[in-house]
Amino acid sequence: MTWLITGGAGYIGAHVARAMADAGERVVVLDDLSSGVPGRLPAGVPLVRGSAADRALVGKALAEHAVTGVVHLAAKKQVGESVARPLHYYRENVHGLAELLEAVVAAGVPRFLFSSSAAVYGVPDVELITEETPAEPINPYGETKLAGEWLVRAAGRAHGMATACLRYFNVAGAARPELADTGLSNIVPMFFDRIGRGEAPRIFGADYPTPDGTCVRDYIHVADLADAHLAVARRLAERSGAGDGELTLNIGRGRGVSVRELADVVADVTGFTGAPVVEGRRPGDAARAVASVDRVTKELGWTATRDVRAMVASAWEGWRLLHPGAAPRRPVS
Numbered sequence: 001m002t003w004l005i006t007g008g009a010g011y012i013g014a015h016v017a018r019a020m021a022d023a024g025e026r027v028v029v030l031d032d033l034s035s036g037v038p039g040r041l042p043a044g045v046p047l048v049r050g051s052a053a054d055r056a057l058v059g060k061a062l063a064e065h066a067v068t069g070v071v072h073l074a075a076k077k078q079v080g081e082s083v084a085r086p087l088h089y090y091r092e093n094v095h096g097l098a099e100l101l102e103a104v105v106a107a108g109v110p111r112f113l114f115s116s117s118a119a120v121y122g123v124p125d126v127e128l129i130t131e132e133t134p135a136e137p138i139n140p141y142g143e144t145k146l147a148g149e150w151l152v153r154a155a156g157r158a159h160g161m162a163t164a165c166l167r168y169f170n171v172a173g174a175a176r177p178e179l180a181d182t183g184l185s186n187i188v189p190m191f192f193d194r195i196g197r198g199e200a201p202r203i204f205g206a207d208y209p210t211p212d213g214t215c216v217r218d219y220i221h222v223a224d225l226a227d228a229h230l231a232v233a234r235r236l237a238e239r240s241g242a243g244d245g246e247l248t249l250n251i252g253r254g255r256g257v258s259v260r261e262l263a264d265v266v267a268d269v270t271g272f273t274g275a276p277v278v279e280g281r282r283p284g285d286a287a288r289a290v291a292s293v294d295r296v297t298k299e300l301g302w303t304a305t306r307d308v309r310a311m312v313a314s315a316w317e318g319w320r321l322l323h324p325g326a327a328p329r330r331p332v333s
Contacts, residue, residue: 001025001026001068001069001237002026002027002028002065002066002067002068002069003020003025003026003027003028003067003068003069003070003071003233004028004029004030004058004061004062004065004067004069004070004071005017005020005027005028005029005030005070005071005073006029006030006031006052006070006071006072006073006074006100007030007031007036007052007072007073007074007075007115008027008029008030008031008036008041008045008047008071008073009029009031009033009036009037009038009040009041009047010031010035010036010073010074011035011171011179011180011181011182011183011222012073012115012168012171012222012225012226013029013031013036013073013074014036014037014040014041014179015174015175015179015222015223015225015226016071016073016225016226016229016230017029017040017041017042017045018041018042018175018179018226019175019223019226019227019229019230020071020226020229020230020233021042021044021045022042023230025230025233027045028045028046028047028048028061028065028067029041029045029046029047029048030047030048030049030050030052030057030058030061030074031047031048031049031074032049032050032051032052032074033049035182035183037182039178040178040179046065048061051074051096052072052074052096052097052099052100053092053095053096053099053100054099055099055100055102055103056103058099058100058103058104059103059106059107062103062104062107062109063107067107067109068109068110068111068237069109069110069111069112069113069233069236069237070100070104070109070111070112070113071113071115071229071233072097072100072112072113072114072115073115074096075092075093075096075115075144075145075148076088076089076092076093076141076144077117077141077185078141078185079119079139079141079142079284082139082140082141082144083139083140086140089140089141089144090140090143090144090147092144093141093144093145093147093148094144094147094148094151097114097148097151097152098151101151101152101155104155104161105155105159105161109161110160110161110162111161111162111163111233111236111237111239111245112152112155112156112161112162112163112164113163113164113166113229113232113233113236114148114149114152114163114164114165114166115166115168116145116146116148116149116165116166116167116168117141117142117145117167117168118167118168118169118170118218118250118252118289118291119137119139119141119142119145120135120137120142120145120146120149120167121133121134121135121136121137121142121167121289122135122136122137122138122142122286123138123284123285123286123289124136124286124289125286125287127288127290128254128290128291128292129250129289129290129291129292130250130292130294130295131167131248131249131250131292131295138284139284148165149165149248152165153165153246156245156246157246162236162239162245162246163236163245163246163247164232164235164236164245164246164247164248164249165247165248165249166228166229166232166249166251167248167249167250167251167291168220168225168251168252169217169218169219169220169250169251169252169253169289169290169291170186170187170217170218170219170220170252171186171219171220171221171222171225172186172187172188172219172220172221172222172308172311172312172315173188173221173222173223173306173310173311173312173314173315174222174223174314174315174317174318175222175223175226175314176318177314177317177318177320177321177322178318178321179222179318180314180315180317180318180319180321180322181222181315181318182322187259187262188262188266188311188312188315189315189319190202191262191263191266192266192270192315192316192319192326195266195270195272195274196319196323196326200274200275200276200277201263201266201272201276201277202276202277202278202279203259203260203263203276203277203278203279204259204279204280204281204282204285205278205279205280205281205282205285206260206278207281208281208287208288209287210258210287210288211258212258212260212261213260214258214259214260215258215259215285215286215287215288215289216256216257216258216259216287216288216289216290217256217257217258217259217262217288217289217290218252218253218254218255218256218257218289218290218291219252219253219257219262219308219311220251220252220253220304220311221304221306221310221311221314222311223306223314224253224304224305224306225251227302228249228251228296228300228302228304231300231301231302232247232249232300235247235299235300247299249295249296249299249300250291250292250293250295250296251291251293251296252290252291252293252304253291253293253304254290254291254292254293254294254304255290256288256290257308260276261308262308262312263276265308265309265312266312266316268309269309269312269313269316270316
């Protein structure tokens with residue numbers, strides 16, 4: 001087996017590439033390096049620089065490396081940007097996926113694992129989100145992920161591919177400091193950025209119908225997420241094709257943590273002594289979004305093992321590596 005990982009030099013992608021390579025899988029990465037970092041890749045993993053939407057480039061990579069499965073992580077993923085630039089998101093995430101699938105089908109690759117998102121669910125008012133919870137995305141990013149799932153499943157059924165769509169919940173942490181998240185779109189690095197400037201972490205809304213009034217989310221360590229990809233890839237390798245392999249799985253811990261609880265863990269790990277500042281609610285934020293993980297446990301025997309403190313502590317170690325001298329400053333009064 002050889003797996004092509006698109007977006008494999010990114011934050012999540014590099015963790016997936018390392019987990020699979022460390023487990024003995026043959027891996028090749030395709031990344032346009034718009035946000036990826038080549039230094040994240042393990043020694044010996046080939047890097048093909050370019051877009052997953054470049055059908056000719058993808059076809060060449062599939063043939064040269066004798067690829068037998070694709071893990072597709074490359075995508076645009078900023079919710080706010082998707083609202084401002086919906087055409088860009090549909091072009092990158094949907095049209096780009098269609099081009100990739102054309103190349104994969106032409107090459108006869110029999111396995112395809114798609115990186116989806118809990119954003120496909122929108123804001124369901126349920127205790128636990130199952131894979132049967134209606135998918136009603138509320139922004140173009142979520143819409144493109146849902147459309148991507150449709151495309152992947154349809155292509156699998158029509159062309160004999162075993163497929164899987166993984167709906168991630170909130171990803172945090174780092175397996176190694178050098179693999180840490182370099183962006184500021186996720187909540188943990190957003191907290192780090194503010195406390196490093198002596199500013200209190202921001203909590204958007206403290207009047208939700210939750211135990212402490214702040215939003216409750218399901219946070220998963222990126223290393224656990226990478227392990228889940230490995231488990232799913234190996235399951236697809238056992239399947240013979242369409243009808244024998246079509247998985248849609250939530251990937252989370254199945255446990256809710258409030259934003260205030262997360263802020264407390266961040267303060268404890270970093271030593272920041274200021275209290276979070278509460279601002280108004282953001283449009284579209286659900287009070288609670290926690291995964292049911294029964295299906296992935298039943299299908300694969302997989303479960304997340306790392307807790308929120310491990311996520312924050314590993315992310316902080318990575319943040320300090322990427323920001324030399326980083327330390328909490330005295331809160332601005």
